[in-house]
Amino acid sequence: METLLFYLFATLSVAFGLMMIMARQAIYSAVCLIGVMFCLAGLFALLSAHLIAALQILVYAGAVMVLFVFVIMLLNLREKAGLRSVGDMATQLFFVVVLGVLFVPLIASYDAPSATKLAEGFGSTAGVGTLLYTDYILPFEIVSVLLLAALVGAVALAKTRMR
Amino acid sequence: MESALAANQFLALSAILFVIGVAGVLTRRNVIVVMMSIELMLNAGNLVFITFSHYLNDMSGHVFVFMVMAVAAAEAAVGLAIALAMFKNRETVDVDEVNLMKG
Incomplete structure (x- = not known):
């Protein structure tokens, strides 16, 4: 059950994260970020951080994201929220992929402590x-x-x- | 609650989310999307705090996440105010076009 929930929240949060940085309009990015916040709140609850899970929804999804949405609506941008030029973006994506390939296995292979009985x-x-x-x-x-x-x-x- | 999950699974997820945030900061030009990517990176850091808090059975990590949330809220408020001022003066939120401090 826990494993199932973990993979559900993990997949959803990564999917929302990718949609956030790829959305053409800032408001879609904001909605996707709210999705990421909710998935992370679920993960915090899985890790028995119940207060932090509630605060995640109240403070992030509730307060910070409302601020973002307000400013997006206030600015009312007509131009598309553009990406950089193709050449720039290729270089940057190359560095991001290198970072991901090096960084993620490094973190994932860390010899972390195993679960203990919680107080x-x-x-x-x-x-x-x-x-x-x-x-x-x-x-x-x-x-x-x-x-x-x-x-x-x-x-x-x-x-x-x-x- | 005894967890059947290993800490490394949470750490790997957090690393992936952090890299997505870095990609957002590097590739997007809209200052608001850049700030949202920064929020994503802060959340990935929070996940690591909560993970180690759980696996080390020490609640200090929860307090630290509390502080990170407060700082992130303050950062978002000031950052969005700067974005508003930027839009009022320059009619743009493109981070490439704001190069006043460029040497």
Whole structure:
């Protein structure tokens, strides 16, 4: 069952990912990316990261992608979202294939630890929350400042009229 | 939950998704699609964090993914604001045409 779900989500996420970078229009790319996010949320749930799976859908598919779709609609591009010229693209795709051929087997052959018995409440909201508010309280506060800075920065950037 | 799956399967999937993201950044010219490819790469990284978190039985990886999500949201907000400003001033979102900083 788990293996079946893994291969379902894995195939779907790779297919959506490929469709995302090949779609002619940005809005189709956005929809495909939302598909990837949902598949990854399923994989996170398979790895018993239940809180992160929920956050993946709420934050990524819910908030970040809505922002992307808003901007795509706001820009209302008439020109096609083009690819680079054929010569450029051939060189780049060559490097990507080389990277893929070298990188993927390297990662896949890594001698990873095998599954152990998970602690009680692994990946639950209470477990992650406790960790977040004890061991990682300083990074947590810094992230909140970062989000505030990004908020102010985004408003300032989108509002000003530069020349 | 005892998993019948090996960590390497998740790692391989994550590597494939990351390479797809790299391909997107390199081949596309629309700045919004480039940023979406970056989001894909960040998600591939998140999958590695969650995988090792599960197989090492250590929840620190979950906290780290939480931080990555917050940073990605901040990056998307600022990046899209820059894309908007770029479109307002130059009437384009083509990353090849914006070469103000080119030496």
